[in-house]
Amino acid sequence: MSKHKNKKRYKKSGLAPGSVIYTGDKSSKKLFIEVFDYNSEQCIDKELNNIEDIFDFKHSDSMSWINLNGLNHVNEIEKLGNHFNLHPLVLEDIVSISQRPKIDEYDDYLFVVLKMLYHDKEENIISEQISFILGKNYVLSFQEADGDVFDAVRDRIRQGKGRVRTMQADYLLYILMDAIVDQYFSIIETLGDKIEDYETRIFLGDVDESINKDIQDLKREVLRVRRAIFPLREVINRIEKHESPLILKKTKTYYRDIYDHLIQVTENIDIYREMIWSLMDMYMTTISNKMNEVMKVLTIMASIFIPLTFIAGIYGMNFDYIPELHYKYSYFILWGVMILLFVGMLIYFKRKKWL
Structure with a gap:
């Protein structure tokens, strides 16, 4: 044309x-x-x-x-x-x-x-x-x-x-x-x-x-x-x-x-x-802000799961002599610690106004 x-x-x-x-x-x-x-x-x-x-x-x-x-x-x-x-x-x-x-x-x-x-x-x-x-x-x-x-x-x-x-x-x-x-x-x-x-x-x-x-x-x-x-x-x-x-x-x-x-x-x-x-x-x-919002969510999710992954990594190692390995309540205690970490980090991010 x-x-x-x-x-x-x-x-x-x-x-x-x-x-x-x-x-x-x-x-x-x-x-x-x-x-x-x-x-x-x-x-x-x-x-x-x-x-x-x-x-x-x-x-x-x-x-x-x-x-x-x-x-x-x-x-x-x-x-x-x-x-x-x-x-x-x-x-x-x-x-x-x-x-x-x-x-x-x-x-x-x-x-x-x-x-x-x-x-x-x-x-x-x-x-x-x-x-x-x-x-x-x-x-x-x-x-x-x-x-x-x-x-x-x-x-x-x-x-x-x-x-x-x-x-x-x-x-x-x-x-x-x-x-x-x-x-x-x-x-x-x-x-x-x-x-x-x-x-x-x-x-x-x-x-x-x-x-x-x-x-x-x-x-x-x-x-x-x-x-x-x-x-x-x-x-x-x-x-x-x-x-x-x-x-x-x-x-x-x-x-x-x-x-x-x-x-x-x-x-x-x-x-x-x-x-x-x-x-x-x-x-x-606006486009940059939207991208920042996405990156912020991804960063927060990564930050939350890093300590949880660390704990799962420790107890996933193939050693015979881990102190809590044969304790019958270890599984539930581990879940409790991970949930407490998850909630605590959410509260911390909220107070910092990152969420």
Whole structure:
């Protein structure tokens, strides 16, 4: 399976820069296009069938959010890029899903890449690349497949809640990024619950052979989430400092709020990394304690039977003249001495708290 992933990742080797090659696996998805075109008075929400239907929204007087699902449709994406004058390297990065979160500045638009994280039905963390193009009066978003975290944003636009219908495209980009970052809190909350569950199990001694693998998987999961989130701080920082007519000064305050949230998220992730290392230490300590308990029991049993074996060895020797050998009560006396030794040693170990 790892070989298959490597082929997907490096199948662009040797191609010219700007080659628009989809590097993901979800190649059976149909192209889905949705448009929200709105102003303070009204909102048009519709699905489009052809990529050409998007072109009219570029010079619209209203604000437009154009969302495309299906990065495998590279021909349509290239048509869209040609109409919106997108750089070939931007188109290449849009369909190459292994991009690091980043922001690129161009003359009349900004290109932003980040990772959208969410849970599937089995509570596994799904990481999906999403790309944004911020223009003067529009935001283009590109997703690999159906399913996202923008339902609340759609409702706000349809119902005119908040400021979104009265603000510019930079605010639209903000609320879309904010929805993604808010989902990060749900992700790290789930990770925190898993860590606490493992911590409780280990503390109570409820460990088996599988828990070591589970902790290793959890560690890899935390590292994957960190790689997806940590670079986004630099992206938001650059947006704040960027002197561009596309980002209004009053909107930068909202982006600063995203930055504060990212600081909180990354701090929690770093804490969870330390907690996972502590889990490994707790697990190894628990295993050592269990081994020590076993060794303690074996040592105590050996200590008890050493004097009994010594007595049995003495009276098991083949000498004719042993003083107690022909005494008729010797057998019972010997049993009594051995039982007294056994009970006495148990009492001694108990007082020493070795039992």
